[in-house]
Amino acid sequence: MKMEVVGTGIGGLWDNDEEKAMVAAVLGTRAFDYLISSSLYNEHLLVGVGSNENLQSRLSDLVDCPNASGFSWNYAIFWQISRSKSGDLVLGWGDGCCRDPRDAEESEAARIINSKLEEDGTQQCMRKKVLQKLHTLFGGLEEDNYALQLDRVTNTELLFLASMYFSFRRGEGGPGKCFASGSNVWLTNAFGSAYDFCVRSSLMKSAGMQTILWVPTDTGVVELGSVRFVPESAELSQTIRSSFSLNFSALSRISEGKLANGEATPRIFGQDLSLMRGSSHLQFREKLPIRKMEERQQLKVVHPNSVGFAYATPPSNGKHLSSWDFFQSVKQGNPVVGPYGSQTHVENLLQTANGGRGDSWVDLHKMQKRTHMQIDFSGPAARPSAISRLPVTVDAEQSDAEASCKEERTSIAGDDSRPRKRGRKPANGREEPLNHVEAERQRREKLNQRFYALRSVVPNISKMDKASLLGDAIAYINELQGRLRTMEAERDNYVSTSTNSGPKPGPEVDVHAVGNEVVVRVSSPVDSHPASRVIQALRDAGVAVAESKMTAANDTVFHTFVVKSQGDELLLKEKLIEALSRESSSS
Amino acid sequence: MKMEVVGTGIGGLWDNDEEKAMVAAVLGTRAFDYLISSSLYNEHLLVGVGSNENLQSRLSDLVDCPNASGFSWNYAIFWQISRSKSGDLVLGWGDGCCRDPRDAEESEAARIINSKLEEDGTQQCMRKKVLQKLHTLFGGLEEDNYALQLDRVTNTELLFLASMYFSFRRGEGGPGKCFASGSNVWLTNAFGSAYDFCVRSSLMKSAGMQTILWVPTDTGVVELGSVRFVPESAELSQTIRSSFSLNFSALSRISEGKLANGEATPRIFGQDLSLMRGSSHLQFREKLPIRKMEERQQLKVVHPNSVGFAYATPPSNGKHLSSWDFFQSVKQGNPVVGPYGSQTHVENLLQTANGGRGDSWVDLHKMQKRTHMQIDFSGPAARPSAISRLPVTVDAEQSDAEASCKEERTSIAGDDSRPRKRGRKPANGREEPLNHVEAERQRREKLNQRFYALRSVVPNISKMDKASLLGDAIAYINELQGRLRTMEAERDNYVSTSTNSGPKPGPEVDVHAVGNEVVVRVSSPVDSHPASRVIQALRDAGVAVAESKMTAANDTVFHTFVVKSQGDELLLKEKLIEALSRESSSS
DNA sequence: AGGGACACGTGAGTC
DNA sequence: TGACTCACGTGTCCC
DSSP states (O other): OTTHHHHTGGGGOOSOHHHHHHHHHHHOHHHHHHHHHHHHHSOSBOOOOOOOHHHHHHHHHHHHSOOTTSOOOSEEEEEEEEEBTTSOEEEEEEEEEEEOOOTTTSOHHHHHHHHHHHHOHHHHHHHHHHHHHHHHHTTOOGGGOGGGGSSSOOHHHHHHHHHTTOEEETTSHHHHHHHHHTSOEEEESTTTGGGGGSTTHHHHHHTTOOEEEEEEOSSEEEEEEESSOOOOOHHHHHHHHHHHSSOOSHHHHHHHSOOTTGGGOOEETTEEHHHHHTHHHHHHHHHOOOOOSSOOOEEEEOOSOOOOOOOSSOOTTOOOOOHHHHHHHHHTTOOSSSSTTOOOOOHHHHHSOOOOOOOOHHHHHHHHHHTTTEEEOOSGGGOSSOSOOOEEEOOOSSOHHHHHHHHHHHHHHSOOOOOOOOSOOOOOSOSHHHHHHHHHHHHHHHHHHHHHHHHHHOOOOOSSSHHHHHHHHHHHHHHHHHHHHHHHHHHHHHHHHHSSSSOOSSOEEEEEEETTEEEEEEEEEGGGOTTHHHHHHHHHHTOOEEEEEEEEOSSEEEEEEEEEOSSOHHHHHHHHHHHHHHHHHHO | OTTHHHHTGGGGOOSOHHHHHHHHHHHOHHHHHHHHHHHHHSOSBOOOOOOOHHHHHHHHHHHHSOOTTSOOOSEEEEEEEEEBTTSOEEEEEEEEEEOOOOTTTSOHHHHHHHHHHHHOHHHHHHHHHHHHHHHHHTTOOGGGOGGGGSSSOOHHHHHHHHHTTOEEETTSHHHHHHHHHTSOEEEESTTSGGGGGSTTHHHHHHTTOOEEEEEEOSSEEEEEEESSOOOOOHHHHHHHHHHHSSOOSHHHHHHHSOOTTGGGOOEETTEEHHHHHTHHHHHHHHHOOOOOSSOOOOEEEOOSOOOOOOOSSOOTTOOOOOHHHHHHHHHTTOOSSSSTTOOOOOHHHHHSOOOOOOOOHHHHHHHHHHTTTEEEOOSGGGOSSOSOOOEEEOOOSSOHHHHHHHHHHHHHHSOOOOOOOOSOOOOOSOSHHHHHHHHHHHHHHHHHHHHHHHHHHOOOOOSSSHHHHHHHHHHHHHHHHHHHHHHHHHHHHHHHHHSSSSOOSSOEEEEEEETTEEEEEEEEEGGGOTTHHHHHHHHHHTOOEEEEEEEEOSSEEEEEEEEEOSSOHHHHHHHHHHHHHHHHHHO
C-alpha cells in the first residue's frame, strides 16, 4: 500500500473533527465535501506551471480597469487545464486577481450581511485558520500564506483564496462544466435555481457575487465574478475568450514533457513539487503584490501550492514522525523536511495516534451544532492511551473553534524558528495491541472518509445513514448508466439518421423522361434546406422571386435568387437584409 | 422503517452464506450480484400480466419449427415492458420457451463440457436447490417449481429457468440495453469481448449459446438463443420485430389501470400478487406443458412468480414468525400464509435469530474456495445463543453444498403436507441485549448487502476491500457524470449547429442590388445540401444540366433539374437512376 | 511475523 | 421508551 496515505487524499490529515467542522462551516459543506473527494481523485496531476505575465496582466485588466460604463469585475481567476497521469483533463488554479467591492457596488442587503458577519471576530479568526489549514494541507509554505498577511479576510478574499485549492475535472464544478460544454456560462441570480452549479456557490453567495461568468478558452477557463448584476453579453464573452486563447506557449511544453524522475516525484494534492521548486516559486514571490493592511485594494495570486513538504513514495528507511509533531511543527512555521527532494515516511505518521477522532460525517454535522456546547478533549495530546473519551460540557463562553484559533494566533504571532521536534513517537506502553487498535481506527477513518466523499458526489441523499447512502449511490449509478445509455442510443439514432452518411431525412428524388429531356426532381423539407433562411426571408418580405438558379462548384452549392423590384431597389435590399437578420437571430 | 425488509430486497432472506455462495456459483457471480441488487431497486413493479396465447405460440414457433435450412432457436424469451410505480420502465419475464440442443446442433467442445459437468450429481443437486431457492425467494408456489419436476436440469434449462427471476431496467443487461437502444442486438461469439453484455452471460456460456439475438418490440424485447452460430440477418430481425409488435391488448389496460388496494397490495419482488391470483394463475397452470422425465423435449413457462406468501406492509398486529420457521415451512411445501390477502409481519421475522451469518461478499468469495474444506455450523439451529462460532474442518468427503442438498432432497421427496408451524418464536431467554445484538447483526448484514449490490453496479473494481470499492464507486460516478455532461454538451452543440434553430453550419448569404433587381446568393457546402445526392449523381453520369429550378411550397423545397439528352433519353434515365442508387447506397 | 481486512459484541447517542 | 445508528476494541483469518 505504497501510496495509501496519498490515496486518502487530504482526508486523513486532520487534527480532529472540530477542525473539519470549522473548515466545512467556513467553506460551506458542499465545497468542503468536494475538496475532500476531489483530493482523492485528482491525484497525480501534472500541472502546467508556466506562469504568464501576460495572463496576470489581462486578468488584472478585467478587475482593475473599469470599462466605459465604469464596470469592472470583482475577481478573475484563470483555471488552467492540464492533464493528469491517468489522462484526464483537470482544471486547476492558474492565476487570479481580486478586489473588494467598492461601497457603491454592493447591494444594500449584501453589505448588511457582510458587515454583520465580518464584525464577528470569531469568524475572522476561523477564516484565517481555515485558509491556513488548507494552505498546509495542500502543501504550501508558511511564508506564502497570504491569509496571515491580511489583517482581515473579507468575503471576496475568502472566496478567492479558498478557490486556489480547488481543481475540477471535466464536468465538475462551474469551471469543469463550462470547459466540458465548450460554451460560456453566465450565471446571474447565481443563488436561486442555479445554486448547485458550482461547488463554491456558498462562498460566492457569501461574497455577494451576483454574476459569475465562465468563459472557456483553449487552455482553460476564465472565471469572472461581480457583485453587480451583469446582463449577458455574447460580445463580452467573445472578447474574453479570444483574448485568453492561444497565448500560452509554456503549457503544452510542460504537459507534454516527461519528467526524469516521473514516479518518484513528490506531489502535494497532485501538484508536482519539482516543477514548482525552481523559477516559478521565486518569480511568483517576487511578483506577488501582497496587500498591505492599509491599502486593501487588490490581491493577485498565482500558484498556491508553492511547495511545502514532500510526502508519498516512502523510502524503506524513512524517518518516522507522529502526525501531531508534524502538524505542530508546520504550525510553527517550519516545513517538515528540509531539502525539497527528500521524502518523509508518512505511512507511520498516520498510524501513530494522530487524534483523528474518526467520527462519521453525520457526527461532523452534529458537531457544527454542538460546537458551542461541548468540547471533545480527544485531541492529539489527550489521546495517547486512547481508552475512552467523554465529551465535556463547558461554559461555552467561547467556542472551541475560537479557542483553538486564539491559541493558533499566538503561536503564529511569536516569530518562532526553534528547532522542530523530530523522530519516533514515544512508544507508549505495549505496542502490539495498541497498534492493532490504532490500525483499526485508521481503517475506519478511511472508510468514513470514503463515505464522506461518496456523499459529496451523490445528489439527493434520502437519509443520512450509511446504508441509505449506499442505496442512493447505487440507484444513482444505475440512473446515470441508464441515462448515458439512452443518450448514446439517441445520439446513435440521431447520427445515423441525420448525417451525410445514410439517406437524408426528408429528400425524395424521382426521375422522369419527358420528351428528349430527363427531369430529376428533388423535394426536401424546407427546414433542413441550406437556403431555408433565405426562402423564409423572401416570403416575409413578401417579394416575388423572378428567377432562382442553382449551380454546383466542386464542393459548394450556390443558389441565386433574383428578385424584381417595383420601386426602390435599395429599399428592397435593406428590407431583405433586415428580414434575413431577423431570421437568423430569431431562429 | 416500515418497508425496510422489503428495502433490502432479497438480500436479507438467506439462510446462510453457503447458500448464497451456491447460488452465486450456479448462476455466476455477476448474475447473482445483479439479482441481489436489482431486487433492491426494482421493487414496487407493476407487471402487466396478460398472458397471451398468441405470444406463446409465436415463441414456440421460433423454437420448435425449423426454417427452410433446418434451423430453429434453442430458446426464446419475451421480456415484457411494464412501468414501475416510480415511473421507470422495467423489462420482466413475459413468456418463454426452450428446448435442449439436439446432438447435431452442439459443437463438439460444448458437448464435452456439458456432459462432463452434467455427470456430476452435485451439480444437478445444486442447480435444483438454487432454482428452488430463487423460486422461494421470489415468491413462487411450491407446486409451480418446474425445476423439481425435472429429473435433471440441463444447461439450457438452467439458463431458461433462472432467467425467469430477472428483470431489467432501461439499459440494464441485454434486454435493457436492447430496449434502450431501440435496435436489434445480435451477439455472436457472445463470450469474447462482448461477454459483459448481459449479466446472464455466464449462464449463456454454460448453455453453449453461440448466438443471442435481442429484438426490441413496442411492448418489450424478444430474446433468442442458439447453440449454433447464426449469421446476422436484418431480415430475420425485422420479421421477428414486426411479428411481436402491436399485438398485446391486455398490457396497456393493466399497466394503465389503478389498483383498488394500491398501497397495500402484497408484492413479491415487486410483482403484484393480486394480479396473479386469479385467472392468470389457473390458466397458466393448465396450459403449462410440463416436461415428463422421458420426453425431454421442450419447456414453456409463463409467469414464475405465481404467488407464494405475502409480506411487506405489515399491519400493527401482525403475526410473528421466525425466519427459520418460515423457511422451514416453505421448504416443506407449505405457503406461510393461507389466504392471499393476509399479511405477515416480517420485520420481526428477520430480527429474530435467522442464522444469517452476515459475512461480507469478500467472505462469500472465500467461501467458494473454502467450501470443501470447512463447514461453518452457524446455521439457524446452531445460532440461538450466538456467542462465537468456530469453523470446523471436516473430511471433505462431500461438500456442504452437497450435504445440505441431500438433506433438502429427502425433505422434498417425502410428500409432506403436515400442518406448518406458526406463531411466535420461543422467545429465547432475555430479549433486550440479544435483540440489540441481533439488530446490530442485521444492520451489518444490510450494509454488506448494499456493498454487495454496489459492487455489482460498479465495473473495474480495483481491489476487493470496502474502502477501495467505495473509492472506485466515487470515481465511477464522477466518470459517469463527466461523460454525461460531455455528451449533453456535445448533443447541445450538435443540435444547435445542425438543426433548424440557429444558423446553418455552412451557408453564407449575401445580397446585392443590381440594376433594378436584387440578387440574393446563398452558398452552402454540397455535403449538407438536400440535393447533394442528385448533384453528385449528375456529375457521375457526366451529363450536362440544361436547367435547374427551385421552388418552395409551404414547407417543402423542390429542385428540378432538366437534363438534355443527346440520344436515348430512356438510357439516360436508367443511367441517372443507377447513379442515384449507387450514391445512396454507398454514402 | 505482522499488517490488513473483516465481523462481532458492546456502550452510547439520537429521534 | 424502544428502535436505530454509530464507533470502538477485540478476535480471527489471510496474505
